[in-house]
Structures are given as structure tokens and as C-alpha cells.
Amino acid sequence: MKRIDAYIMRQLGLSLIAVTVGLAALVWLTQSLRFIELVLDRGLSIWVFLELTGLLLPSFFGVILPITAFVVTLFTYVRLSSDRELVVMRAAGLSNWQLAKPAMGISALAMSVCFILNIWITPASHEAFREWQFEIRNEMAGLLLQEGVFSSVGDDLTVYARDRDSQGTLRGILVHDARERGAPVTIIAETGRITSTPQGPRVTLFNGQRQQVERVMQPDGSSTLRLSVLSFQENSLDLARANRAEGQRFRNAQERSLGELFNPEEGVSIRDRGRFLAEAHQRLSGPVTAISFSLLALAVALTGQFRRFGGGFHLFAGCILMVGLLALGLGIGNVAARQSALLPLIWAHALLPGMISAWVISGMPGVPTQIRGYAR
Numbered sequence: 001m002k003r004i005d006a007y008i009m010r011q012l013g014l015s016l017i018a019v020t021v022g023l024a025a026l027v028w029l030t031q032s033l034r035f036i037e038l039v040l041d042r043g044l045s046i047w048v049f050l051e052l053t054g055l056l057l058p059s060f061f062g063v064i065l066p067i068t069a070f071v072v073t074l075f076t077y078v079r080l081s082s083d084r085e086l087v088v089m090r091a092a093g094l095s096n097w098q099l100a101k102p103a104m105g106i107s108a109l110a111m112s113v114c115f116i117l118n119i120w121i122t123p124a125s126h127e128a129f130r131e132w133q134f135e136i137r138n139e140m141a142g143l144l145l146q147e148g149v150f151s152s153v154g155d156d157l158t159v160y161a162r163d164r165d166s167q168g169t170l171r172g173i174l175v176h177d178a179r180e181r182g183a184p185v186t187i188i189a190e191t192g193r194i195t196s197t198p199q200g201p202r203v204t205l206f207n208g209q210r211q212q213v214e215r216v217m218q219p220d221g222s223s224t225l226r227l228s229v230l231s232f233q234e235n236s237l238d239l240a241r242a243n244r245a246e247g248q249r250f251r252n253a254q255e256r257s258l259g260e261l262f263n264p265e266e267g268v269s270i271r272d273r274g275r276f277l278a279e280a281h282q283r284l285s286g287p288v289t290a291i292s293f294s295l296l297a298l299a300v301a302l303t304g305q306f307r308r309f310g311g312g313f314h315l316f317a318g319c320i321l322m323v324g325l326l327a328l329g330l331g332i333g334n335v336a337a338r339q340s341a342l343l344p345l346i347w348a349h350a351l352l353p354g355m356i357s358a359w360v361i362s363g364m365p366g367v368p369t370q371i372r373g374y375a376r
Contacts, residue, residue, distance in 0.1 A: 077301035114287035292354030
């Protein structure tokens, strides 16, 4: 018995590691293409790129592990059935639950890893990623300006430079600064130079004009717009913290711990509170799907009549069920984030497939024998 369990568990474990790492690498590659321009066009080193995108890996593993647990369980047990190994094991007196024991052990291990990732590692890595991304786009944005391109530094500052030489000198500069509400400023300069300061990057402009539109109140109470133009030989502009409000960055739900999700600070909107609750419940229920999905794979692979060439049908049926569950989970998560009363659906999605699958593996007790035979 122990040798059979070890035999099946070894196949499941090796396959789980290989499939999970391979799929995570594929997802990482597709997601990292969004940041490749930081290396190709903006001069960041490849090591910074790898460290930045590497912070996304924990979230990938947390999502992928339940899916790969299902895939590995389904394909391994279908192969064992196709090779007649399950037939021999059943002839030796093993029940469905005895055959399912190795898969349950592997899925329990996957669930434990997912809990560690979702509760501690993923929020910390996501917060570090967002903070680093914010710094690159805002604090370092002045050092990453591209020539001939209108570069947005935050939400309220746009900088254009016709040319930029190897020493960092800019020529043909246009800056539109809308950080002061109601009084946007447009600056045109012949040349400029970017320097780094402890407060962030600054650009010093030479030989230009500063144009600002101001609203002027008239004696009769009406207001008009007035354009003021100021010529200068030298002017300095701060590029740092273009859109950071009072030095703080709002952290989204993926960056927060469970305590912060269940008890957010004052000032968080009702809409964000709903998102926080949905994220907390998904973070807790997500690992449970590793068990449920593995039970679903076992229900598909271990039940039904033996067919000599029936492995393809089991794989097709299992994959269709899995795709449907994943699509349903995405829809439930989005709806629960808007309607907190629907949060129990998140747990129903995580638990019900496993409970129904366990009932099927047990032989569907309570159902007449004729109906069970027809269902199979």
C-alpha cells in the first residue's frame, strides 16, 4: 500500500513542480513584456528589470497552483487508467478513496503553499512592486525621458524634448504642468539639463518662455481668462512626485494584509471597502480550490465505466468543467466586489465543486443503483 502511494505521489509531485514552474514562467514572460520598454527605450539595466518583474512571481504561483494541481491529477490518473494500472490496483482491493490518497496529499501541500503565498508573501511582493513602479514612473521619470516623445510624468505633467545628447542636455523643450489646479502652465525652452537631487529629479531650463492661463475676477463679479507670458534665461522645474498626494500613494487591495482588508483605515470609500472584503475572502478561499479542483479531477478520472480508448473523453470532460469553474470564479469575484451581500458565493465556488466531487467518488450514496449506472 505504501509503495503504491509513494509511486503515485512521486509522479504527481514531479509533474506538479514541472507544470507549475513552466506555466509560471510562461505567464511571467507574457506579463514582463509590458516592462521591456524600460530596458530597451529608457535605459534601465536588465537586473532592475528582472528584480521588478520577479516581484510578480508570488502572485502567479498563488493563482496557478490550484489549476496545476487539477491538471496534474487529471492527466496522471487518466494515464494510469489508460495503462491499466488502476485496473490492477482495484483488483488488489483498493477503493477510490485509497487510490485518491496520494492526490489528496499533493493537493493539501499545494493548498498550504497557497495560504503562505496569499496571506504573507504576495501582499508584500505586490506592495514592493507597486512602490518600485511608482518610483520609476515618477521619481525617476525625469531620468527616463525619451527624445521626440511626449512623456507623461504622473497624471498632471507632460514633458517633450526634441533631442537629448549623451551628456543629458535637452533641446527643444516643451513642458505642460497642470499640477496647480485652475492655473496650468506651459513652458517652452531652447535647452535644458536634468539633475538628480535628494528630493528627486529636476530640470533646469535656459532661454525660454513661461505661459500661464489665470482666471481674473472683474469688478462686476464676472471672471475672464488672462494669459500671462514671462521670458526667462534660466528656470528650474521639479519633476518628482508628479501625482503623489501629500507624499502618500493609495495602496490597492492586492497590497494590503488581511487585517487591513477586513478593517481599513478611515477615509476609504464604500466602493473600495467592498473590493477589500472581496479580496480578503478570495485570498482565504483561493487555496481551498486546490483541494476542490483535485477532487474534481479524481471524480472525472476514477468514476465511470472503463473504456479501452476512453482517456480522451475524460480529459475533455475534465477540462471543460475546469474552464467553466474558472470563468464562473472570475464573474463571482467581480460581482462580489460590487455587492458585499454576494460574498458567500466566493466560498460556494471554492467548496461546492469539491463536495460534489467527493460525493461522486464515494459512489453517489443515496442515489438508486439504476440511476448511478445510467449516470456512469
